[in-house]
Amino acid sequence: MKKLVESSGVEIAFKEVDVVTTGTFGAMCSSGAVINLGHSDPPIKIDHAWMNEVEVCHPGAAVDLFIGATNMSEKQPFEYGGGHVIQDLAAGKEVELRATAYGTDCYPRTQLKTTLTKDDLNQFYLLNFRNCYQRYNCAVNTSDETIYTYMSKLLPRLRNATFSGAGELNPLMNDPDYETIGMGTRIFLGGAQGYVIGEGTQHSPKNLNGTLMVKGDAKKMSPEFLQGAAFTRYGTSMYVGLGIPIPILNEGLAKKTAIRDSQIFTDVVDYSVPRRDRPKLRQVSYKELKSGSIMINDKKVRVSSLSSLKMAKKVSQSLKSWIEEGMFLLTSPVERLPSDSVFKPMRQTQEIPFVMSVMHPAVTCSENEEIRAIAERIVTKSVNHIVVVDDAGKLKGIVTSWDITRAMAEGKKALADIETHNVFTAKPDEPLEIASKRMAQHNISALPVVDIEKKVLGIVTSEDVSKLLGR
Amino acid sequence: MVRLLLRFTEEQVPQPIASQIILECKVPMAILTAHINSKGGEILAEVPDEAQEKIIKAFRERGVTVTVPKLIEVDAEKCFSCGSCVALCPVEAISIDKDFIVQFDKEKCVGSTCSICVDACPARAIKSVKQNTEQTVINRKK
Numbered sequence: 001m002k003k004l005v006e007s008s009g010v011e012i013a014f015k016e017v018d019v020v021t022t023g024t025f026g027a028m029c030s031s032g033a034v035i036n037l038g039h040s041d042p043p044i045k046i047d048h049a050w051m052n053e054v055e056v057c058h059p060g061a062a063v064d065l066f067i068g069a070t071n072m073s074e075k076q077p078f079e080y081g082g083g084h085v086i087q088d089l090a091a092g093k094e095v096e097l098r099a100t101a102y103g104t105d106c107y108p109r110t111q112l113k114t115t116l117t118k119d120d121l122n123q124f125y126l127l128n129f130r131n132c133y134q135r136y137n138c139a140v141n142t143s144d145e146t147i148y149t150y151m152s153k154l155l156p157r158l159r160n161a162t163f164s165g166a167g168e169l170n171p172l173m174n175d176p177d178y179e180t181i182g183m184g185t186r187i188f189l190g191g192a193q194g195y196v197i198g199e200g201t202q203h204s205p206k207n208l209n210g211t212l213m214v215k216g217d218a219k220k221m222s223p224e225f226l227q228g229a230a231f232t233r234y235g236t237s238m239y240v241g242l243g244i245p246i247p248i249l250n251e252g253l254a255k256k257t258a259i260r261d262s263q264i265f266t267d268v269v270d271y272s273v274p275r276r277d278r279p280k281l282r283q284v285s286y287k288e289l290k291s292g293s294i295m296i297n298d299k300k301v302r303v304s305s306l307s308s309l310k311m312a313k314k315v316s317q318s319l320k321s322w323i324e325e326g327m328f329l330l331t332s333p334v335e336r337l338p339s340d341s342v343f344k345p346m347r348q349t350q351e352i353p354f355v356m357s358v359m360h361p362a363v364t365c366s367e368n369e370e371i372r373a374i375a376e377r378i379v380t381k382s383v384n385h386i387v388v389v390d391d392a393g394k395l396k397g398i399v400t401s402w403d404i405t406r407a408m409a410e411g412k413k414a415l416a417d418i419e420t421h422n423v424f425t426a427k428p429d430e431p432l433e434i435a436s437k438r439m440a441q442h443n444i445s446a447l448p449v450v451d452i453e454k455k456v457l458g459i460v461t462s463e464d465v466s467k468l469l470g471r
Numbered sequence: 472m473v474r475l476l477l478r479f480t481e482e483q484v485p486q487p488i489a490s491q492i493i494l495e496c497k498v499p500m501a502i503l504t505a506h507i508n509s510k511g512g513e514i515l516a517e518v519p520d521e522a523q524e525k526i527i528k529a530f531r532e533r534g535v536t537v538t539v540p541k542l543i544e545v546d547a548e549k550c551f552s553c554g555s556c557v558a559l560c561p562v563e564a565i566s567i568d569k570d571f572i573v574q575f576d577k578e579k580c581v582g583s584t585c586s587i588c589v590d591a592c593p594a595r596a597i598k599s600v601k602q603n604t605e606q607t608v609i610n611r612k613k
Contacts, residue, residue, distance in 0.1 A: 152555045153591040160558040229593035304557035309571035
């Protein structure tokens with residue numbers, strides 16, 4: 001379609017093409033499955049349940065369970081989770097179920113252990129409340145340490161970038177006004193036929209961050225298109241293959257489905273900042289993202305995808321052949337999805353403290369000062385930490401009262417012999433809890449607070465933290 | 472060329488073992504990666520095929536643990552070509568082709584001294600495989 005519009009124009013493409021198939025295959029954490037087990041004898045009203053050691057929830061009556069993709073195994077956390085249980089069930093594997101209950105007159109049983117396959121379940125429905133993100137951030141890390149996120153492993157100092165989403169192949173990007181995609185639209189879901197059942201949670205179509213809520217019979221699905229995933233130090237998830245046919249009902253849709261990666265932009269976001277609103281470093285097109293590298297602050301950064309473009313293509317091609325073979329019939333939606341809503345942040349009634357709220361001015365010294373002068377300053381200012389700065393006020397090192405004591409004992413005179421150069425620091429807009437964890441982790445009692453250019457703005461000490469907690 | 476993983480103990484670090492062997496065997500040795508500190512470390516080196524036996528013998532005589540590492544293995548069944556590993560690889564041993572299929576070049580991979588991709592694979596399709604584990608375990612216990 002895209003090539004046809006480019007070569008022959010919208011009018012001809014509209015006449016020639018009936019349907020455009022789309023597809024995406026990415027980690028979709030807000031996925032899960034509803035199952036019904038049937039009743040045991042004597043019957044049980046499940047209170048807590050585990051499948052392959054993954055805790056599952058019991059949102060309804062006695063034997064209805066919901067397997068959340070991100071719930072993790074208690075025996076192999078971060079490696080095996082709800083997504084893997086769903087994949088194993090879809091593959092026809094046997095899964096172990098364990099349940100406990102408090103016991104009632106009508107449901108007397110309190111313990112249960114059995115093994116099940118999908119054929120033993122009454123219902124096994126994939127029920128994903130947020131799938132098919134229209135586009136997603138490109139993630140980077142500007143800090144000095146590797147971080148592990150839901151956007152995978154991000155190396156320090158912009159050494160890599162990750163992105164997610166199929167770009168021009170994404171279903172919602174091809175029908176951004178929700179003309180054909182709505183409640184009741186039949187779709188490709190996990191290798192079988194499923195349905196759109198409404199807008200997804202956090203649906204934010206106005207800024208091109210639309211999402212879908214979908215369901216489908218997981219008994220008919222294929223483990224190839226429903227894959228459990230493990231993100232180191234983040235947790236488990238599930239990759240879902242989802243494709244939507246877009247009937248070309250008018251010239252407008254012919255034009256919209258001709259969208260190219262070069263026309264789809266997203267933000268490069270710094271995930272090292274542990275805040276809701278993370279710094280956006282630039283805008284980047286999916287064309288650049290798929291090229292393998294992007295430029296950030298004059299630095300060439302290698303970028304790779306987290307969602308599988310190979311599988312996204314396979315989804316759209318499978319859907320195409322189903323339609324051609326008459327195995328898949330298109331439906332018109334029974335109700336339109338909202339196309340102008342935006343995703344709101346959480347209302348918070350309790351503010352959490354940030355480094356900025358407790359930091360205070362740092363007592364500093366220059367690199368060529370004598371230890372004696374510094375010792376005097378420690379006494380007169382009654383502090384334990386002196387921050388070493390250069391003429392521009394930039395961080396050079398730190399000296400503690402203990403370093404001074406040791407220098408006295410060992411007869412050292414030069415500051416250079418005792419100061420610590422490799423200093424752990426805090427940022428002013430960092431949550432205090434994170435700075436406090438950093439102190440505990442490295443067994444230190446203060447962190448100079450610095451800006452992006454390492455200029456010292458103040459200091460935060462473990463005393464500041466305990467004062468705040470003791471309030 | 473053959474790749475050898477040389478493991479040095481704390482006691483061996485100060486000795487100029489590698490240079491002695493290069494001089495003695497008169498064999499060029501390319502050092503691909505090296506991670507060494509005062510507590511010991513590893514060197515991944517590349518040597519010509521015909522010199523492999525001589526060099527391995529010389530290192531072993533000096534107490535260095537030599538393994539011919541099988542390095543990184545990718546389970547093609549599990550890999551669904553997301554590409555998460557591609558940009559991480561420091562030697563560009565992993566690439567993505569025009570059909571968006573992830574390709575792994577064993578020749579370029581430096582293996583277990585790097586392993587940067589292993590914990591970044593959401594499909595857990597990448598494994599770091601070490602050979603001669605018995606020997607390395609003995610060395611570590613020291």
